[in-house]
Amino acid sequence: MRIASVGGGLAGPLLGVALRRAGWDVALFERDPAAASRGQGYRIHIAPDGVAALRQCLPPDLFELAVSTSGKPGSGVTIFDAGLKVIRRMTSPPEEVAQHLTVDRLALRQILLAGLGDAARFGAEFTGYELGPGGVRAHFAGGATAEADVLVGADGPRSRVRAQLLPEARVVDTGQVAIFGKIPLDAEVAALVPPEALDGFTTVVGPDGGYLPLAGHRFRTDPSAAAARWCPGLRFHDTRHYVMLVFGTAAATAPTDGLLARIEAGVAGWHPRLAQLVRRIDPETLTATAIRTALPVAPWPSGPVTLVGDAIHCMIPAGIGAAVALRDAALLARRLTEAGADIVPAIHAYEAEMLVYGFEAVAASQRPLGG
Numbered sequence: 001m002r003i004a005s006v007g008g009g010l011a012g013p014l015l016g017v018a019l020r021r022a023g024w025d026v027a028l029f030e031r032d033p034a035a036a037s038r039g040q041g042y043r044i045h046i047a048p049d050g051v052a053a054l055r056q057c058l059p060p061d062l063f064e065l066a067v068s069t070s071g072k073p074g075s076g077v078t079i080f081d082a083g084l085k086v087i088r089r090m091t092s093p094p095e096e097v098a099q100h101l102t103v104d105r106l107a108l109r110q111i112l113l114a115g116l117g118d119a120a121r122f123g124a125e126f127t128g129y130e131l132g133p134g135g136v137r138a139h140f141a142g143g144a145t146a147e148a149d150v151l152v153g154a155d156g157p158r159s160r161v162r163a164q165l166l167p168e169a170r171v172v173d174t175g176q177v178a179i180f181g182k183i184p185l186d187a188e189v190a191a192l193v194p195p196e197a198l199d200g201f202t203t204v205v206g207p208d209g210g211y212l213p214l215a216g217h218r219f220r221t222d223p224s225a226a227a228a229r230w231c232p233g234l235r236f237h238d239t240r241h242y243v244m245l246v247f248g249t250a251a252a253t254a255p256t257d258g259l260l261a262r263i264e265a266g267v268a269g270w271h272p273r274l275a276q277l278v279r280r281i282d283p284e285t286l287t288a289t290a291i292r293t294a295l296p297v298a299p300w301p302s303g304p305v306t307l308v309g310d311a312i313h314c315m316i317p318a319g320i321g322a323a324v325a326l327r328d329a330a331l332l333a334r335r336l337t338e339a340g341a342d343i344v345p346a347i348h349a350y351e352a353e354m355l356v357y358g359f360e361a362v363a364a365s366q367r368p369l370g371g
Contacts, residue, residue, distance in 0.1 A: 001341070004029065004138050004148035006126045006161055010105070011309035011325040012154030013112035016119060018057035018333035027146055028116055029124035029138070041105030042180055042285075043071060043217040043244040045201070048099040050323025053330035062115050065230035068221040069111070071102035074200030082206045082270040084194060104217055105322075107236055114234050126160050129305065136304050150336070150343060151305045154329075157292045159311035166307075169297045171314055176291040177251040178317065179259050181281040185216060185241040189280055192273045193243055201319070204274065210266050212274065213246040245281060246317075251290060259286045291316055293366065296359045302348035308332060313358035315365035324361045328354055 001024050005012040008030030020026045046054075055063055076091035113120050125141040129151055136151040153161025157171050183189055196202050198216040205211050218241045227234040247263040260283055267274045294314045309325030332350045339346035 001025065001150070001336075001343070002135070002148040003027070003150045003152065003336075004136070004146050005152045005154050006138065007153065007155035007159075007309075007311065008032065008109070008113065008120060008122075009154060009156065009309065009325075010109060010112065010322060011329040012152065013109065013116055013120070014053065014057050014326055015152060015154070015308060015329035015333055017059075017062075017112060017115035018330065019336065020116065020119060021057075021059065022333070022337040024336075026116065026119045027148070028120045029126060029140065029146070030120065030122050031125040033123045041109075042182060042246075043102055043215050043242075044105045044108075044322045045319040046101040046103060046326065047320060047323035050326040051099065051101055053323075053326035056330045057333060058112075058115060061230045062111055065226055065234075066103065066108055066111050067101065068226040068230065069103070069107050069219055069223045069236075071104070071217045072220055073097050073100070073102070074198070074216075076196075076200045078194070078196040078200065078202045080194065080202060080204045082204060082267075082274075084204070084271040084273065086196075087205065089196070102215075102217065104219075104238075106238065107223060110234060110236060111231070114231050126155065128160070128164055131304070149304060150347070152332070153305070153307040153311040154309055156310045157294075157314040159307065161305065162307055162311050165305050166297060166300060169312075170295045171292050172295060173251070174291045174293060174316065175251050176248055177288055178291055179247045179249075179263055179286065179288045181245050181259075181263070181283075181287075182240075182285040183243040183245055183277060183280045184282060185218065185243055189243060189277065192277050192280075197243060204270065206266070206270060209250065211248045212267060212270075213244070213248075214277070215244050217242055217244060242282075243277070245277065248291070259288055294359075294362055296362070297355065299352065299355060302344055302351055304343060304347070306332065306347050306351060308354075312354070313362050315362045318365035320361050320365060324358060328358070 003024055005028045016026045016028045078089045079087045127139045129136050129138045135149045138146045153159045197214040201215045203213045223236045223239040263278050293316050308328040315321050335346040335350040
């Protein structure tokens with residue numbers, strides 16, 4: 001059986017690895033020109049269902065590499081006011097913390113792509129698909145095509161696969177923008193950052209509606225050493241410990257350039273240590289993204305084209321989206337491999353389950369932190 005996946009984030013590659021291990025002919029198409037050509041994200045949280053999906057889909061050596069290169073676990077979530085006074089702190093028992101992972105998204109993506117080998121095709125911009133008696137034909141910029149029995153859209157909130165499959169599906173802009181950056185973690189930064197940010201996840205809430213999440217990512221094991229043990233051919237793009245900084249604000253006040261200046265202006269008048277941290281951001285890591293969320297979608301007639309992750313249920317960042325996307329990949333892989341050649345009923349079973357938990361997660365992402 002042949003599967004073509006559009007989008008090389010997390011869910012698409014994980015699905016491809018699982019089906020490749022099951023004997024499927026896998027091709028993944030990513031519009032980026034190379035595996036590490038852009039900052040594919042920062043520190044992300046993976047809840048237990050996402051960890052289970054990684055364990056299910058990855059070969060043991062790559063799963064061990066993913067765990068080895070995850071972050072040192074923290075003990076809780078802390079909310080500060082702009083003066084760095086604790087508003088609320090939520091902690092979890094160690095046995096619960098141990099069921100979760102925090103990972104560097106780019107490092108995890110590189111691990112997943114390593115599992116795909118030459119099945120990943122970069123520089124391939126998807127433009128549309130057509131159905132025929134032999135399956136699905138995907139089209140790409142420049143005139144290239146690919147034939148498959150199943151086409152999966154894993155191409156994010158602006159999914160072109162979704163736009164053709166479900167033109168009625170809506171993704172709405174929340175009116176907020178998040179500016180991401182990495183601060184290399186050295187002794188000076190460790191002295192400036194609130195200690196809670198190196199022991200979990202923190203958010204500083206400003207007086208004007210702005211907010212500033214801070215969270216350290218310290219690799220459990222040196223990624224290069226871990227790769228030498230578990231995947232000798234892999235060379236990680238960036239192996240520095242760092243503090244992730246995110247500045248959230250109204251989109252109308254955030255320019256498309258001058259991102260560092262925008263953060264500096266946004267935290268003016270907040271605790272002076274925060275301004276010092278902002279000045280230490282690596283400018284090459286700065287990127288801005290609009291915050292979008294999907295509206296619930298009614299079930300549709302299933303066929304050989306389906307969707308996973310943000311392509312169907314994108315959500316406000318709340319520490320749950322990555323695990324849900326990985327769960328999609330694991331569930332779809334399991335349904336397809338159990339069904340053999342009976343593809344459409346397998347896809348229907350996947351979609352029926354995914355739409356329930358996926359949009360439950362979307363609703364959960366819209367609740368206040370700790371709510």
